[in-house]
Amino acid sequence: MQLVRRHSALFALVAAGLLWGLTVPLSKLALDWLPGGWLTVVRFAAAAPLLALVSRRDLRRAFTPKILFAGAVGYGAVVMLQNAGIHATSVSHAALIIGAVPALVALISAATGKGSAGKLAWFGFALALAGVGIVAGGGGGGATLGGDGLMLASSALSATFVVVQSQLLKGQNPIAMTAVQMFAGALAGIPNAIVEGVPAAPATLAPVAALLALIVAGTLLPFALFAWGQSKVKPQLAGAFLNLEPLVGAAAGALAFGDPFGPVQLLGGLVILSGIALSTAPPRKRPEPARVVSRHEGRTHRTRPVRSSAPRDASHLPHQEWPRRASYVSSSTPPHSH
Known part of the structure; x- marks a missing residue:
């Protein structure tokens, strides 16, 4: 039964990582219509009620100050910084920096004593990060140092949130907790949205379609799947699956924005998958020490x-x-x- 739960959790984390890979290109399209603050508010305000309806029996228990604060920072602040970074840099650069999150999760977990990783897992983290660098190494038009800095700040906050979230999930319904945190994330984006002003009507239907896809495929499903999967495993194991995001994001960026994607990027994808396999493999059980047998043992006295x-x-x-x-x-x- 425990093995089945682990496999189910890993499947949920894989699905979340793949779906999150659509976030960067979809956000890039939606930002042609909505500014970053408005995109954060609309994205979470539309997804939260659906999750709340599914988990309505456990919502009251999830309304705690710690969970609300974590949602405001881990959802609201992270996504607003991410939106600003995506708007100012290329899709490939954004994907590269997001790929640093799993290694940051492992470092923060080890530094705070909330988790540890073996040598093989650390090698997997490094290998996956190297694969991310290969995938995004071709770069893309529009990359800036300021945009990359915003993406790095978003990634650092996101990694911290993953570590803290593993403690908050104890005794909570993951779906109810996600709904509450999305609500807090939407509230956190309101001040920024007010400063940005009321957006104009979209010039085409493309950003509207991108926004709808972002709400369902980039928010509703992956956040719920990741919260459920993370509640079953250690934070550094859950964080390893975030490496799938830059892989899918770079591929989508190549199709939608013309970023380079050829044999080098394909090689990088294989390296990423190899790193994930190493960092998520269950640790080997140490053999029990050999029993010392006395010279008198076994004799008939x-x-x-x-x-x-x-x-x-x-x-x-x-x-x-x-x-x-x-x-x-x-x-x-x-x-x-x-």
């Missing part, structure tokens, strides 16, 4: 009587009473004779 408190000369006693006056203990020497 004979018994000898212990000297009793009776007088040494027991010849006056009847022969039948002798065993009653002596107790026997284990010994490797022959018994004494009376």
Whole structure:
């Protein structure tokens, strides 16, 4: 049963990582219509009620200050920074920096004592990160240092959120908790949206379609799947599947924005998958230490009587009473004779 739960959790995390890969290109299209603050508000405000309806019985328990604050930062602030970074840099650069999240999750988990990773897992993190670099190494038009910096800040906050989230999920319904945190994320984006002003009507239907796809495929499904999968595994294991996001994002960027994607990017994709496989493999159980066997162990010991408190000369006693006056203990020497 435990193995089935682990496989189900890993399947949910894989699906979340693949769906999140659509976030960067869909956000890039939607940002042609809505500014970053408005996109954050609309994205979460549309998805939260659907999850709340599914998990309505457990919503009240999930409304706690810690969960609301984590949602405001981990959903609202992270996505607003991400939107600003995506708007200012290329899709490929954004995908590359998002790929640093799993390694950051492992580092934060180890630094805070909330998790540990073996040498093989660390090698997997490094390998997957190298694969991300290969995939996005071709670059893309419109990349800026400021945009990359915003993406890095978003990735650091996202990694911190993944580590904290694993503690908040204990005893909670993951879907209800996700709904509450999306609600908090939408509220966090309102001040920024007010500053941006009311957006104009879209010039074409493309950004509207991208927004709808972002709400369903980039928000509703992956956030719920990831929260459920993360509730079953350690944070650094869940974070490893975020490496799928830049792989899908780079491929989508090549199709939608003309970013390069050829044999080099394909090689990088294989490296990413290899790194994920290494970092998510279950740790090997250490063999139990060999049992030290005493040189006396296994021998057939004979018994000898212990000297009793009776007088040494027991010849006056009847022969039948002798065993009653002596107790026997284990010994490797022959018994004494009376």
